[in-house]
Amino acid sequence: MHHLQLTLAALWASAAAVSCLSYVPLAKKLSKTAQIYQPGSDDFNAAVLRWSNLSTPVANIVVVPGTENDVVETVKFANQHRLPFLAINGVHGSITTLGKMTSGIEIHMSQLSSIAVAKDGCTATIGGGVMSKNLTDALWAAGKQTVTGTCECVGYMGPGLGGGHGWLQGRYGLVSDQYVSMNVVLANGNLITVDEHSELFWAMKGAGHNFGIVTSITSKIYDIQHPNYAMETLIFSGDKVEAVYNLANEQWLTNGSSMPVDLVNWSYWYFDPTTDAEKPVIAMYLIQEGVQTVDAAHTTPFLQLGPITTQAVSGTYRDLAAWTGISLNSTPCAKTGNANPRFPIYLKSYNPTAQREVYDLFTQATTNASTPFSNALFMFEGYSQQGVKAIGQDATAFAYRADNLLVAPLLTYPPNGPAADAVASKLGNKMRQILFEGSGETSLNTYVNYAYGDETPVAWYGSEQWRQDRLSALKKDFDPAGQFSFYAPII
Structure with a gap:
């Protein structure tokens, strides 16, 4: 615990220099569709605008990845320069712990918005920036649906990382219960695929904000039974x-x-x-x-x-x-x-x-x-x-x-x-x-x-000690420096 506090303190202290940093080396490593928004621009202002203006995170630069690898490069760049980073998508993320990010890089996931229904019609692969309404509409056009958050302006991914309630949960379970696999960028910048064979899969379905940036998910989908x-x-x-x-x-x-x-x-x-x-x-x-x-x-x-x-x-x-x-x-x-x-x-x-x-x-x-x-x-x-x-x-x-x-x-x-x-x-x-x-x-x-x-x-x-112990152990394994600690941190 003491080590984590020291590490975060060092991160935040070093972040004071973020506004003076050159992002040219990062830009050169990003895809052609990626974007970097500088403070003062209309794009930057729109990207950092929050739904709730209470204890809000502060970003000095916004990176809009065009590919999953762009998230990898951004996290590695942030680590190289000891900068905090925060991935965002949609609205309604209002928890006051977000205000602990006082400077750093906002990773705006909006361009990772692909939705692909598998040939067998049983799953869909969904980009990390997809919004709930967009997913509902795209699946509906294919005669399919799945559990999403109820509100149209929230991202698909965010609610699921915390479990995720939805209109269809009585039939199929929570949003996260539909997940078959997910691509996750870890704190060290590695992109891994997490599924039922990974110990991290359990944690991502309910405490996922603490462990990585989800760049895409493969989810169960269903034929529309009751339109x-x-x-x-x-x-x-x-x-x-x-x-x-x-x-x-x-x-x-x-x-x-x-x-x-x-x-x-x-x-x-x-x-x-x-x-x-x-x-x-x-x-x-x-x-x-x-x-x-x-x-x-x-x-x-x-x-x-x-x-x-x-x-x-x-x-x-x-x-x-x-x-x-x-x-x-x-x-x-x-x-x-x-x-x-x-x-x-x-x-x-x-x-x-x-x-x-x-x-x-x-x-x-x-x-x-x-x-x-x-x-x-x-x-x-x-x-x-x-x-x-x-x-x-x-x-x-x-x-x-x-x-x-x-x-x-x-x-x-x-x-x-x-x-x-x-x-x-x-x-x-x-x-x-x-x-x-x-x-x-x-x-x-x-x-x-x-x-x-x-x-x-x-x-x-959850109040069960085994839950807290399991989450703490996974946190130590996958995010030992506590870089994913701005949203409802485990420790």
Whole structure:
């Protein structure tokens, strides 16, 4: 541990010279399609612009690889000059540990965007810069699909390195459960292929940010079985909090059960004065595959609670992101200059009493006339879990297959210095703590891809000692100097 801290300190200290460094030797080794963006240029500014402006990484130069070997050459160049480096793609990477990169090279993966379906139609090889929507659309055109993140503007790779939730996980498992092999550039600049025969494969599927830059992946793909989907949206007033989540428990989450395999239940809390001028509303989404209308067995009990409004829509799988407000054109995909911290927790079921306590706190935070958090969003993601739970708990570094719900407040606010950030941190952690105490669990389980940054490796990667020991041993073997330590570091 002490050795790692010294090594990182030396890296960061030496990085002060990065802006004076000549990148001509690197440029000569890169492919013709690679690009280097210098500070001050429009391309540079666009490449370093973050979705969340809270504790952001600082880059002095941006390299846009055109080939997998360009990533190799960039990492070797960075090592030669003792410079930090960080690969990025897509949006929503908001963890505060990224701010530990105070200078260095950003490796922008956007050009590694190839998608090739194998002749047998069972796998696809996907470039490290591919976006979730692009993959969904390309596979759809071939009559195929696979598990991706739900939001259209996130990269395909990033969510998978942390496990990766998606609409299809009830059928097939997590995003990372689809991985057959991956090409990875290690900290020393070596490009290796990792598959089930490699000890690193286990770690890449849940803690992959800590071990390398994935330049391409071969993933399982599937014939489209259920192209059509329906969704019922029910908007409730805040006085129905206990009733709504008690019913959700009764419908799906009692006696160790989980969502039906063809159903996803999401809900959002947000302040919408046009619907309720005093309190945040509860937007309940019931999403079902293979139907034109959501089954009355799911909708009728909620309708009987008396929602303010209801809306039914039907379409295809490709409509889901727009229906749930996370399409490319939706506000959560926009780079607005705001800080966007989240405070995630996994739950097995809802505690209606805790839901009420958190809702009241969320109400105070979003409706006060002087609040910076009026645009905050509370997210409750209830995916079907059959495909996730069919895979052994110890099969991958993702530790939370037994949990049914992914819950997180998203405290969108304009950055206004450390004091404002401290208020957001205190509020977000307080709401999460209420849910944790109400869960009856002994350890805080968090989703590393939504993490705020003040959680521990135990919260990110699992409380079992064998998990922590295995990850630490692999870290020592594959990244002894801790060069991949900017995103939720293991140690």
